[in-house]
Amino acid sequence: MKEFILDALKAKTTPDFKLEHIFKAGKIDIACQFVISSLWIAKDVRRDVIVHLCFSGPSLPPKTISFYGKDIQGLLPTEQSIAQAIKNALTAGIKLNLEEEKQVSPGVIVAKRSVEKVMRNQKNLFYLHQNGTPIDGSKIPQNSGFVIGDYIGVPKNTEKLLKRIGAKSISLGPKMIFAAHCPTIINNELDKNESNN
Numbered sequence: 001m002k003e004f005i006l007d008a009l010k011a012k013t014t015p016d017f018k019l020e021h022i023f024k025a026g027k028i029d030i031a032c033q034f035v036i037s038s039l040w041i042a043k044d045v046r047r048d049v050i051v052h053l054c055f056s057g058p059s060l061p062p063k064t065i066s067f068y069g070k071d072i073q074g075l076l077p078t079e080q081s082i083a084q085a086i087k088n089a090l091t092a093g094i095k096l097n098l099e100e101e102k103q104v105s106p107g108v109i110v111a112k113r114s115v116e117k118v119m120r121n122q123k124n125l126f127y128l129h130q131n132g133t134p135i136d137g138s139k140i141p142q143n144s145g146f147v148i149g150d151y152i153g154v155p156k157n158t159e160k161l162l163k164r165i166g167a168k169s170i171s172l173g174p175k176m177i178f179a180a181h182c183p184t185i186i187n188n189e190l191d192k193n194e195s196n197n
């Protein structure tokens with residue numbers, strides 16, 4: 001199982017935003033694109049992928065919305081469809097207590113859970129950083145978790161925690177790319193490793 005974790009520091013944790021203004025809700029548009037590039041390939045969904053959107057913005061942080069590729073139904077790979085699913089999840093999650101979770105629709109679960117907790121739940125953990133070890137030719141296990149920053153990046157204190165819990169940094173190349181492009185490259189790299197074995 002591959003788990004992609006988006007650390008969305010300013011993304012709203014309450015559903016009081018309009019679907020046509022998701023960029024004003026702490027850049028939830030990035031989260032939508034991230035889900036699409038993690039889960040979808042042409043004409044299919046990657047069943048071995050889980051996406052965790054960890055939102056820490058106002059007004060009820062933390063919230064983690066998880067999408068399970070093996071279970072999702074009724075979602076389309078469009079920003080509008082994913083934005084609606086996120087809004088539904090934030091609505092369903094308003095009254096959750098810490099560590100409680102709730103299924104919102106097939107394969108979509110909302111939890112009152114922090115990014116730190118999601119990171120600690122991973123077996124093989126990596127975080128994406130321009131100056132990390134190049135991914136090319138690396139032997140990354142298929143069962144791994146990947147932490148990716150949003151437009152703000154991964155904060156220094158999160159990076160310290162990642163190092164403390166044994167996460168390794170990996171680089172996808174010398175240029176800073178969009179958060180939503182990272183899962184496509186990682187998925188492709190792991191696809192190549194799998195077909196070489």
Ligand SMILES: C[S@@+](CC[C@H](N)C(=O)[O-])C[C@H]1O[C@@H](n2cnc3c(N)ncnc32)[C@H](O)[C@@H]1O
Pocket residue numbers: 127128129130131147148149150151152153154170171172173174175176177178179182
């Ligand atoms: C748009 S970038 C963050 C920009 C932010 N202003 C910064 O300086 O960190 C979003 C995230 O994608 C990942 N990322 C971007 N380019 C990368 C690269 N070349 N190698 C590895 N990770 C990368 C990092 O996790 C980064 O936090």
